[in-house]
Amino acid sequence: METLGNLAFGLGVALSWQNIVYCFIGCFLGTLVGVLPGIGPVATVAMLLPFTFGLGPAPALIMLAGIYYGAQYGGSTTAILVNIPGESSSVVTTLDGHQMARKGRAGPALGIAAIGSFIAGCIATLVVAFFAPPLADLALRFGPAEYFSLMVFGLIAAVVLARGSLLKAIAMVCFGILLGLVGTDVNSGTIRFAFNQPELTDGIGFVALAMAFFGITDVVSNLEHKDKTDVYDERIGSVLPSLQDMRMSFWAIMRGTALGSILGILPGGGALLASFAAYMLEKKVAKPPRNFGEGDIRGVAAPESANNAGAQTSFIPMLTLGIPSNPTMALMIGALMIQGIAPGPQVMTERPELFWGLVASMWVGNLMLLVLNLPLIGVWVKLLAVPYRLLFPAIFVFCCIGVFTVDNKIFDIYVLAGLSAVAYVLFKLDCEPAPLILGFILGPMMEEQMRRAMMINFGDVTIFLTRPISAAFLIAAAGMVMLIALPSLRAKREVALQE
Amino acid sequence: MDFKTIRFLTAAAVGLVLLVQPAFSQTYPSKPIHILVPYAPGGIADIASRIVGAKLTEAWGQQVVVENKPGGNAFIGMTAGAKAPADGYTLTMATVGDVAINPALFKDIPYKWDDYAPISTISDAPMVWAANAATPYRSIADVLAAAKAQPGRLSVGTPGNGSINQVVMEWMALNTGIQFQHIPYKGGAPAAAALAGGDIPFGVLASSSAAPQVKAGRLRVLAVTGAQPSKFNPEWPTLQSQGVKDVDASNWTLLLAPKGTPKEIVDKLQAEVAKILAMPDVKERFAGGGVETIPSTGAELDAKVKKTAQQLSVIVEKAKIKAD
Numbered sequence: 001m002e003t004l005g006n007l008a009f010g011l012g013v014a015l016s017w018q019n020i021v022y023c024f025i026g027c028f029l030g031t032l033v034g035v036l037p038g039i040g041p042v043a044t045v046a047m048l049l050p051f052t053f054g055l056g057p058a059p060a061l062i063m064l065a066g067i068y069y070g071a072q073y074g075g076s077t078t079a080i081l082v083n084i085p086g087e088s089s090s091v092v093t094t095l096d097g098h099q100m101a102r103k104g105r106a107g108p109a110l111g112i113a114a115i116g117s118f119i120a121g122c123i124a125t126l127v128v129a130f131f132a133p134p135l136a137d138l139a140l141r142f143g144p145a146e147y148f149s150l151m152v153f154g155l156i157a158a159v160v161l162a163r164g165s166l167l168k169a170i171a172m173v174c175f176g177i178l179l180g181l182v183g184t185d186v187n188s189g190t191i192r193f194a195f196n197q198p199e200l201t202d203g204i205g206f207v208a209l210a211m212a213f214f215g216i217t218d219v220v221s222n223l224e225h226k227d228k229t230d231v232y233d234e235r236i237g238s239v240l241p242s243l244q245d246m247r248m249s250f251w252a253i254m255r256g257t258a259l260g261s262i263l264g265i266l267p268g269g270g271a272l273l274a275s276f277a278a279y280m281l282e283k284k285v286a287k288p289p290r291n292f293g294e295g296d297i298r299g300v301a302a303p304e305s306a307n308n309a310g311a312q313t314s315f316i317p318m319l320t321l322g323i324p325s326n327p328t329m330a331l332m333i334g335a336l337m338i339q340g341i342a343p344g345p346q347v348m349t350e351r352p353e354l355f356w357g358l359v360a361s362m363w364v365g366n367l368m369l370l371v372l373n374l375p376l377i378g379v380w381v382k383l384l385a386v387p388y389r390l391l392f393p394a395i396f397v398f399c400c401i402g403v404f405t406v407d408n409k410i411f412d413i414y415v416l417a418g419l420s421a422v423a424y425v426l427f428k429l430d431c432e433p434a435p436l437i438l439g440f441i442l443g444p445m446m447e448e449q450m451r452r453a454m455m456i457n458f459g460d461v462t463i464f465l466t467r468p469i470s471a472a473f474l475i476a477a478a479g480m481v482m483l484i485a486l487p488s489l490r491a492k493r494e495v496a497l498q499e
Numbered sequence: 500m501d502f503k504t505i506r507f508l509t510a511a512a513v514g515l516v517l518l519v520q521p522a523f524s525q526t527y528p529s530k531p532i533h534i535l536v537p538y539a540p541g542g543i544a545d546i547a548s549r550i551v552g553a554k555l556t557e558a559w560g561q562q563v564v565v566e567n568k569p570g571g572n573a574f575i576g577m578t579a580g581a582k583a584p585a586d587g588y589t590l591t592m593a594t595v596g597d598v599a600i601n602p603a604l605f606k607d608i609p610y611k612w613d614d615y616a617p618i619s620t621i622s623d624a625p626m627v628w629a630a631n632a633a634t635p636y637r638s639i640a641d642v643l644a645a646a647k648a649q650p651g652r653l654s655v656g657t658p659g660n661g662s663i664n665q666v667v668m669e670w671m672a673l674n675t676g677i678q679f680q681h682i683p684y685k686g687g688a689p690a691a692a693a694l695a696g697g698d699i700p701f702g703v704l705a706s707s708s709a710a711p712q713v714k715a716g717r718l719r720v721l722a723v724t725g726a727q728p729s730k731f732n733p734e735w736p737t738l739q740s741q742g743v744k745d746v747d748a749s750n751w752t753l754l755l756a757p758k759g760t761p762k763e764i765v766d767k768l769q770a771e772v773a774k775i776l777a778m779p780d781v782k783e784r785f786a787g788g789g790v791e792t793i794p795s796t797g798a799e800l801d802a803k804v805k806k807t808a809q810q811l812s813v814i815v816e817k818a819k820i821k822a823d
Contacts, residue, residue, distance in 0.1 A: 046540040053553055186659070186684070189659075198575055198578075199575065202569070321695065322711045322712075323689075323695075330540075330688065333541060337787050340784050342787055345711055407570060408566055409575070456680075
């Protein structure tokens, strides 16, 4: 009951004129940078940080938060219509979302992405309001052993995610891990595969990698076929999904929201990991008929719900512990410190108007985003509906700007160019990029956590099995291996029987 | 053109240059100033630049742009700052580690202290030696006793290899003849989280990341690493007062111009920055993160960097800290 009272108090703060205006600015900017490929919330928040000086802490935080979760909405639009993730967390949305658009179902795809995000956003707001402190404790209980086992689970799931050849998927995961290992090893400080380039000592940028594999490659492959452009240039039609779509997607949205809410609070992954995980889960547990990869609406609903839920719950460790789980949250902490507020557990009690105002503003913001993204979808589509010969250079430019703004380094644009060449060759060889991306993210984290777990426990390997959460993940990972193994065993048997 | 005309023109040109030189610094700044930060947004160097930059804009009516150039152990941002034109329009906000630890740590470091014209020290963030609240350790004496009983079996988390936090840990180890197991993290936040969650018993952290966890009852601060107690938490004793001789370190930031920047410009910047750092609202902003403002002259900064670099390089060498 107390929480409801607090939420009401928060709504009072969030619904003041000033805060509504800043919430709208945040959501609008978020949608915009979400739609534009490459340019992400981190760069946007960094650029706007000085402007928050003059605002109070509440409107500043409300606006910056709006940018972050707004970008999760906007990213799906580009993913569905142009097959390029507008935001790194909408990488998986391209898989089924764009296939839906190809089949003339762009409207429902956009609709379900917005509706799923809205439902997830509303539920995640409640999760933040009711469970922030206990969830923060859960995040703290994740030690290096738990992270390692979670990563093992994730990597094995990455192989399951892949379409087509299992061998290629494993090869792509390994290649992704190798790319991820470029840079300074956290545990020893050794610089690996950097070839004496100071720019490489921090590794290959994720944005450059994602844009190379999901942005540039797609554009180039489109340009190969003169007659076919991937942009959806017909009328979008109704964005409202049919009743059957809704019925099909309902549990996908719920599962995506649940998974996103949990993964969002863990450092490192946030919205990105959440969307991948939700897609993989859906692929395994959704009711047949399953057409994943060919335009299954659940393949849009689940990851889009998950990334929005994850974006919102990633505020939990920041608000309740003062610990950022991703770069955007680190910037929020910076914004708080500039306002003279030390982020940490006391923010909730000492500055309730800030905490509850922000939480309530997420509701307001999600509602605004639903409006921005559904009836006004035409505006965003217009941005993308220009002829392809004009659009593709624009996409290139935006990808380059986006990659540049991450660290203000020209070098990253060369990395983008080099990786694009690699990505195109792999594309021609029919190798799926999704496992590579996951290997890139999870591999180095896995190594870091494993070695740290070993260091802390002075070389005792049993730690991974004696800690319950860690053991559970490892068992689940073993189960996944069985899942992969069994159908192929079965298939072999069937072949044998036919002969 | 006869000889006379040439002589006249030369004289005129020289006169013009002489005229322009002071005029140049009088009209400074006549275009936007860039402050390079060799770190990602959100860190103390970044926050310090944004606070000071906003006030410089107010004072001089010229936009001050904070430009983050993170990466390569701060090499990228520091090198860009050293190589920028020496006209006062490109400044660098460095941290103590960049100028006092990196030179000892890396053989082929692409910049050196002589590449810069020091303007002023900016902010000073105390560091603390903290223990997880569930551990039995209540003072540095407890830590030393435990470390002597089981050498090398006490884990200490820091924000990374070669960080000033690690150097402080090794400094303490050297001066007391003990050994710790160093656990580096990817930055201060994950180290603080690991300590708060009990993954490791100890950590050397910025006081700003420790203070909220102390309030929440997750951490206990055993000592501050400076020679003086922190202004904001006077109840925390120093390492020196608990028998760890000589150790005196904090994480401070400094503002630099490229070497060869006209003295008038450096002085003008120094004077304005000193004014800014004394403003109550600026002090308050820094205080929000448990950070003090520490204005200085360029000469004071130069001496401070040289002294600190000398002290820390000995520790880096003796403790065999390596990062490449």
